Amino acid sequence: MSFKEMDIENAYRILAPRPTIIVTTINKNGEINAAPFSFTMPVSMDPPLISFASVPSHHTYKNIMETEEFVVNIPGANILEQLWITGEKFPPGVNEIEKANLTQTDSLKVTPPKIKECVAAIECKVHWIKKAGDHDIIVGEVLHVGIKDNILKEGLLDVEKVKPVLHLGGVNFVIGDHLKKVGE
Amino acid sequence: MSFKEMDIENAYRILAPRPTIIVTTINKNGEINAAPFSFTMPVSMDPPLISFASVPSHHTYKNIMETEEFVVNIPGANILEQLWITGEKFPPGVNEIEKANLTQTDSLKVTPPKIKECVAAIECKVHWIKKAGDHDIIVGEVLHVGIKDNILKEGLLDVEKVKPVLHLGGVNFVIGDHLKKVGE
Numbered sequence: 001m002s003f004k005e006m007d008i009e010n011a012y013r014i015l016a017p018r019p020t021i022i023v024t025t026i027n028k029n030g031e032i033n034a035a036p037f038s039f040t041m042p043v044s045m046d047p048p049l050i051s052f053a054s055v056p057s058h059h060t061y062k063n064i065m066e067t068e069e070f071v072v073n074i075p076g077a078n079i080l081e082q083l084w085i086t087g088e089k090f091p092p093g094v095n096e097i098e099k100a101n102l103t104q105t106d107s108l109k110v111t112p113p114k115i116k117e118c119v120a121a122i123e124c125k126v127h128w129i130k131k132a133g134d135h136d137i138i139v140g141e142v143l144h145v146g147i148k149d150n151i152l153k154e155g156l157l158d159v160e161k162v163k164p165v166l167h168l169g170g171v172n173f174v175i176g177d178h179l180k181k182v183g184e
Numbered sequence: 185m186s187f188k189e190m191d192i193e194n195a196y197r198i199l200a201p202r203p204t205i206i207v208t209t210i211n212k213n214g215e216i217n218a219a220p221f222s223f224t225m226p227v228s229m230d231p232p233l234i235s236f237a238s239v240p241s242h243h244t245y246k247n248i249m250e251t252e253e254f255v256v257n258i259p260g261a262n263i264l265e266q267l268w269i270t271g272e273k274f275p276p277g278v279n280e281i282e283k284a285n286l287t288q289t290d291s292l293k294v295t296p297p298k299i300k301e302c303v304a305a306i307e308c309k310v311h312w313i314k315k316a317g318d319h320d321i322i323v324g325e326v327l328h329v330g331i332k333d334n335i336l337k338e339g340l341l342d343v344e345k346v347k348p349v350l351h352l353g354g355v356n357f358v359i360g361d362h363l364k365k366v367g368e
Contacts, residue, residue, distance in 0.1 A: 001332050001333065003289075003298070003305060003331060003332060004331060004332075004333065005328070005329065005330060005331075006304075006329040006330070006336075007329070008232045008329055009230065009232050010339070011226065011232050011306050011326045011329050012226030012229065012232070012234070013336075013339065013340055014303075014304045014329070014331065014341050015203055015205070015224065015226050015234055015258070015306070016203060016340070016341050016343075016348070017203070017343060017350070018202075018203060018225065018226075019200060019202060021199070039225045039227060040199065041202065041224055041235070041236070041237065042195065042202075042223050043223060043316045043319050043321060044237070044316055044317025044318045044319045045193055045196065045317070046193065046317065046318050047318075048192045048193050048195050049316050049317045050196065051225070051237075051316070052225070053225060053226070074199070105187075114187070119198075120187075120190075120198045122195050122198070122199070127316065127317075128314070130312070132227045132228055132233050132235070132311065132323050133227060133228025133229070133230065133231045133232075133233045134228045134229055134230050135227050137227060137235070137321065139316050139321070143192070144192065145189065145190040145191070145192055145198070146187030146190070147187060147188060147189075147190045147198065148188075149185065149188065151198075152190075152197075155194070155197065155353070156197055156200070156352050156353040156354070156356055157197060157198050157200050157201070157352060157353075159200075159201060159352060159358050164200070164201065166201070168341060168343065169339070169340040169341075172340055174343050
């Protein structure tokens with residue numbers, strides 16, 4: 001079967017489904033923000049670095065420019081509806097964690113809080129930020145990783161238990177719970 | 185439930201499962217390479233940019249440094265075993281597409297070929313490359329997107345049909361075929 005052409009602007013729709021994260025940040029006035037992102041990937045093991053892409057107009061981006069810290073919270077399928085609420089447009093200074101009826105809890109190495117209902121929280125400080133088209137790529141150095149009990153299986157995410165939230169586009173998510181090992 | 189500490193070097197294991205791509209490249213001598221990656225994310229809509237992370241010692245990276253072009257091929261679950269073969273260590277100059285019994289077909293805007301058995305192919309030229317720890321982030325500008333018939337549903341990847349390959353770690357993949365819409 002041959003290929004047919006698709007609009008290049010929609011390339012992101014086929015690089016999917018993508019792990020969805022909730023990024024928590026704080027500005028210099030101590031106001032907390034939370035928002036979901038799915039343009040995200042690990043980058044390096046040594047030093048441990050992870051990244052995500054944000055538009056510069058986003059409160060998350062502005063807070064990171066001010067305080068250079070953020071927490072990448074990993075949600076399970078059980079909080080998909082709340083995750084969606086953190087992505088709604090609120091005025092600056094509104095705490096989306098509260099709006100979504102989620103619970104914030106202190107981080108250990110950075111000032112932005114983590115979200116208690118998430119299965120894991122990766123505390124980061126900025127490694128570098130670089131413009132790439134209409135987004136900026138934010139690379140964070142991992143300072144601490146907190147995980148809930150029993151979310152790992154043989155050292156990897158237990159996807160059948162956690163049911164990670166994968167973003168397809170718009171309101172569409174995939175709850176990936178099927179596991180296949182190569183060669184079996 | 186409270187969080188417990190996890191080694192920071194393993195942060196990448198919980199930012200998962202991740203879309204898996206096969207990147208095809210060519211060096212200045214015309215030798216073709218193919219290899220799987222799962223540290224990948226879209227970056228920008230206008231201009232359309234996508235990215236992935238590679239160690240600098242990788243043939244893919246070296247070829248891109250020479251010719252500044254690459255193709256991001258999107259596999260479906262039906263070629264998971266062949267995908268795995270393209271990730272094996274072969275000497276420089278070996279064409280992993282042939283080794284995996286896959287078929288190469290000409291791209292339209294770049295020199296590296298695309299893989300006929302994949303559901304989509306995103307042809308890119310380098311936008312920028314920047315070191316980030318033990319990997320480099322490679323950002324590519326999308327020049328052409330080719331897709332197979334019927335892989336989209338309402339403009340998004342039809343995951344129930346395509347069954348995209350998601351990487352969990354090592355030999356472990358998730359074949360995500362469950363779709364959930366927010367609010368339903």
